[in-house]
Amino acid sequence: MLTQDIHELKIFATEIRIGLLESIKSRGFGHVGGSLSIADALAVLYGSVMRVDPKNPQWPERDKLVCSKGHAGPAIYSVLALKGYFPYEELLTLNQPGTNLPSHCDRNKTPGVDMTTGSLGQGTSLAAGMALGDRLKGRDSRTYLIVGDGEINEGQPWEAFMFMATQKMDNLVVFVDWNKKQLDGPVEDISKPFDLKKKFEAFGFHAQQVDGKDIQGILDAVKKTETVKGQPHAIILDSIKGAGVKEVEDTVSNHSMTVGKEVFDRWLNGLREELSALKGEK
Amino acid sequence: MIKIVYDGNNDPVTFKEIIGGTIADLLDKDPDVIYVDADLMSTIGTYKYHTQHPDRAINMGIAEANMIGVAGGLAAAGFKPIAHTFGPFASRRVYDQVFLSAGYAKNDITVIGTDPGVCAAFNGGTHMPFEDVALYRAIPSATVFDITDTVMFEDILRQAVNLPGVKYIRVGRKTAAKVYEKGSQFEVGKAVKLREGKDLTIIAAGIMVHKAMQAAKVLSENGIEAEVLDMFTIKPLDEKAVIESAKKTGAVLVTENHNKIGGLYAAVCEALASNLPTPAACVAVEDEYGEVGPQDYLQKRFGLTSDNIVKVAQELLKRK
Numbered sequence: 001m002l003t004q005d006i007h008e009l010k011i012f013a014t015e016i017r018i019g020l021l022e023s024i025k026s027r028g029f030g031h032v033g034g035s036l037s038i039a040d041a042l043a044v045l046y047g048s049v050m051r052v053d054p055k056n057p058q059w060p061e062r063d064k065l066v067c068s069k070g071h072a073g074p075a076i077y078s079v080l081a082l083k084g085y086f087p088y089e090e091l092l093t094l095n096q097p098g099t100n101l102p103s104h105c106d107r108n109k110t111p112g113v114d115m116t117t118g119s120l121g122q123g124t125s126l127a128a129g130m131a132l133g134d135r136l137k138g139r140d141s142r143t144y145l146i147v148g149d150g151e152i153n154e155g156q157p158w159e160a161f162m163f164m165a166t167q168k169m170d171n172l173v174v175f176v177d178w179n180k181k182q183l184d185g186p187v188e189d190i191s192k193p194f195d196l197k198k199k200f201e202a203f204g205f206h207a208q209q210v211d212g213k214d215i216q217g218i219l220d221a222v223k224k225t226e227t228v229k230g231q232p233h234a235i236i237l238d239s240i241k242g243a244g245v246k247e248v249e250d251t252v253s254n255h256s257m258t259v260g261k262e263v264f265d266r267w268l269n270g271l272r273e274e275l276s277a278l279k280g281e282k
Numbered sequence: 283m284i285k286i287v288y289d290g291n292n293d294p295v296t297f298k299e300i301i302g303g304t305i306a307d308l309l310d311k312d313p314d315v316i317y318v319d320a321d322l323m324s325t326i327g328t329y330k331y332h333t334q335h336p337d338r339a340i341n342m343g344i345a346e347a348n349m350i351g352v353a354g355g356l357a358a359a360g361f362k363p364i365a366h367t368f369g370p371f372a373s374r375r376v377y378d379q380v381f382l383s384a385g386y387a388k389n390d391i392t393v394i395g396t397d398p399g400v401c402a403a404f405n406g407g408t409h410m411p412f413e414d415v416a417l418y419r420a421i422p423s424a425t426v427f428d429i430t431d432t433v434m435f436e437d438i439l440r441q442a443v444n445l446p447g448v449k450y451i452r453v454g455r456k457t458a459a460k461v462y463e464k465g466s467q468f469e470v471g472k473a474v475k476l477r478e479g480k481d482l483t484i485i486a487a488g489i490m491v492h493k494a495m496q497a498a499k500v501l502s503e504n505g506i507e508a509e510v511l512d513m514f515t516i517k518p519l520d521e522k523a524v525i526e527s528a529k530k531t532g533a534v535l536v537t538e539n540h541n542k543i544g545g546l547y548a549a550v551c552e553a554l555a556s557n558l559p560t561p562a563a564c565v566a567v568e569d570e571y572g573e574v575g576p577q578d579y580l581q582k583r584f585g586l587t588s589d590n591i592v593k594v595a596q597e598l599l600k601r602k
Contacts, residue, residue: 060360106387107358107387107388108387108388114358115355115358115387116382116383116386116387116388118382119378119382119383121347122347122351122378122379122382122383123351124348124351125347125348125349125350125351125352125354125355125379125383126351126352126354126355126358126383126387126389127355128348128351128352128355129351129352129353129354129355129356129357129358129359129363130355130356130358130359131355132340132352132355132356132359133355133356133358133359133360133361134359136316136337136359136361137359137360155347156347156348156351156379159343159345159347159348160348160351160352162343162345163342163343163345163348163352166343
């Protein structure tokens with residue numbers, strides 16, 4: 001990909017971060033850490049990779065995204081708003097009574113959300129069923145699944161991973177947001193994931209590991225998945241919970257955060273300055 | 283149209299034959315029907331179909347949570363999935379998955395839970411769901427069936443795959459009393475009146491329909507005319523039939539192969555309490571865990587017999 005295009009994706013990732021923080025700021029609390037950590041991967045997927053039509057969110061031939069760590073809803077909503085699935089101002093309705101943007105992703109409420117998630121682990125099997133269903137229907141679609149590293153404390157994902165490999169689902173890519181933290185603390189201390197790349201390989205996957213903030217690296221990894229047939233794909237995102245906002249990254253407990261508007265504004269101003277700088281470099 | 287052919291004799295055909303045969307026929311006739319199982323295909327005679335058409339009849343392995351999630355994903359992709367495992371695993375083991383990945387997410391699936399209650403016999407207490415109906419009833423908009431005979435099963439499964447929401451069908455695998463003539467067509471949510479009566483209403487489902495009919499015969503010999511309703515759709519409950527019959531007889535006995543908490547008895551009592559408070563009683567499992575043994579032993583052990591229905595009916599009549 002051209003350097004210019006990577007630059008555009010960097011701008012997109014920053015816009016995603018701004019959108020999700022504006023959304024969470026409107027309520028004053030929310031899942032900041034795990035939303036920020038997937039912003040770069042989402043920028044690559046929706047900015048360059050996925051075949052989608054915001055005017056026709058239910059287009060059967062589209063590529064699908066299942067965010068199994070459903071609490072990262074604000075990140076997904078920010079992308080979808082930026083892509084034009086719904087008005088950007090709607091981001092400010094996050095978790096308001098009657099909203100179309102609940103904490104956790106809901107396919108029946110938000111245009112562009114492909115699957116309902118929130119009870120951790122369950123999105124993995126749903127993604128497997130969707131990818132299998134697309135293959136059986138003869139659709140040329142791909143399914144992208146995002147799971148958290150805390151989420152895979154659950155057993156169900158490993159049931160799903162074995163099934164994906166048994167069924168040789170090469171139309172499915174699993175991203176593991178290896179941000180090292182779950183709600184109560186370090187994943188390493190609570191339920192060790194061990195070597196995720198090796199683990200996925202042992203489960204029959206074509207597995208890669210990339211820096212979760214390296215847009216070029218993520219994009220290259222996704223492109224690579226298109227060339228490897230007969231296996232499902234795993235991309236371990238070596239990420240940081242709260243990535244992109246230093247103060248959030250440095251906060252020990254940053255899963256769900258409640259902070260004042262002035263703090264959100266400080267974070268947002270920092271990102272807006274970055275955005276201006278990125279746009280100035282064009 | 284429904285034709286009743288009940289004479290107290292067993293059906294020469296087993297549920298197992300009809301379950302496997304009906305699933306295979308649905309798969310052949312409707313390209314959108316897809317069937318997933320958790321390593322129990324051989325128990326309902328579908329393994330052969332799987333070997334011939336592995337894409338349409340998928341063995342998910344012993345991974346029920348994943349099975350329900352995959353079924354949900356297949357529904358989202360445009361299929362009409364049927365998922366099968368034994369009743370306890372089809373209900374309590376996968377409750378959150380059925381509730382969220384299917385129900386809440388509006389991924390319409392049909393779940394068959396075999397060997398309900400005492401039908402689990404020699405698999406014992408670990409495999410004996412006395413709570414599956416209670417669990418499924420609490421899923422919003424779910425449709426819950428307790429199957430009486432093979433003719434009913436075939437018709438209900440054919441309808442269920444095309445109904446919206448979560449559909450749960452509890453059904454045995456062996457044989458049961460024959461009640462309906464082949465070709466009978468049932469209306470989902472509408473009870474079948476198997477016997478007219480004026481003194482008391484017996485509402486039964488599943489294997490207890492036969493016991494209710496046997497009890498009604500004994501009661502009649504003692505001058506008590508019981509009306510018998512086959513309430514095969516437990517949710518949505520045919521409240522109209524319950525209330526009409528209760529109004530006529532003034533006493534309602536419910537019998538089910540399930541814990542008396544949360545199942546058909548609870549559903550009927552809720553309907554009566556809100557509309558027509560009526561003396562009621564049940565012949566059901568008295569809030570116990572299951573245990574191992576032959577089915578006839580277990581029916582006696584848990585009081586699921588016609589003798590017990592007669593006894594409870596006579597006590598109930600004193601409260602009219």
